[in-house]
Amino acid sequence: MSFEPIGSEVRFQGAMVKAGVERYRYDDGAEVSRDKVWHPGAAGVVAVDAQTVWLTRQPRETVGAQASLEIPAGKLDVEGESPLQTAKRELSEEIGQRAERWEEITAFYTSPGFSDERIWLYHATDLSDDPDSEPDDSERIEIVRWPLERLDDAIAQCEDSKTLIGLLWLRLRTSRHA
């Protein structure tokens, strides 16, 4: 049994997302209508050096969080830029680092019931200061170098899906290599 989209209607055009309704028809003739939020997607980075994982604390107004603990990340909002290129740009803009080694961890949908937002996660290592970094001063972002030996505390504090997935993946890799 499969379906295909047969029409959509955007009813809210925001600065970051669009929202509305999309209809689908199944092979058996049934039609369904779903609320849908269109999102450009994003890339996030689990940036690790010998002792620390690089995190940020930033306000998340929509959930009332004054200082959400998150990995560096950003939207795919530059035309023609791949998820990996976005990840590299955000690592430089948010924490002033570049990395020699990049590995894709996974890609996932944050909430596939209503949103098409897809996030690509990367593991970045062999870090160094990026002399060309142009920090985005408009963002209220605090950089946090989190000790790897306290990784479980970060997992316990974190309330952001991409960060939880990235840190649980890192914790699993660490425990396997221990």
Next chain:
Amino acid sequence: MSFEPIGSEVRFQGAMVKAGVERYRYDDGAEVSRDKVWHPGAAGVVAVDAQTVWLTRQPRETVGAQASLEIPAGKLDVEGESPLQTAKRELSEEIGQRAERWEEITAFYTSPGFSDERIWLYHATDLSDDPDSEPDDSERIEIVRWPLERLDDAIAQCEDSKTLIGLLWLRLRTSRHA
């Protein structure tokens, strides 16, 4: 530095979500405006017996997925129901099981940049057939009993944030106890 909401405007009222714009004022006087999607929240269950974790495959029309691999879950759309009560109801409705032991794994925001959707995750064990189960026939859901020894394959195939978090958590617990 902290902020508070100073007003919001709903511009799309869907069957499941609302979308619009909310404004916030920071202590330093700065005001920002954010796209916001209001969502009732959800609860998901990592239901495990001796050999398997209980999963589902279901269509996710908004991301074009014909058969998304996911843990049993559902929205907090019953007035007065707690997240744990929702989790118990969904375990019964979606896979016909009940559990004697419940543990909260974590709670997180799927995408705190624009949505207030929060998901509570539970670990359910001591499972048995629920004789009172009333399956929701309107849902095109296939039940999948996934062998724990192939848990890494499920993690590799899965593209849903709540399921990735639940299965990575389970994998980590398994590796610690191995």
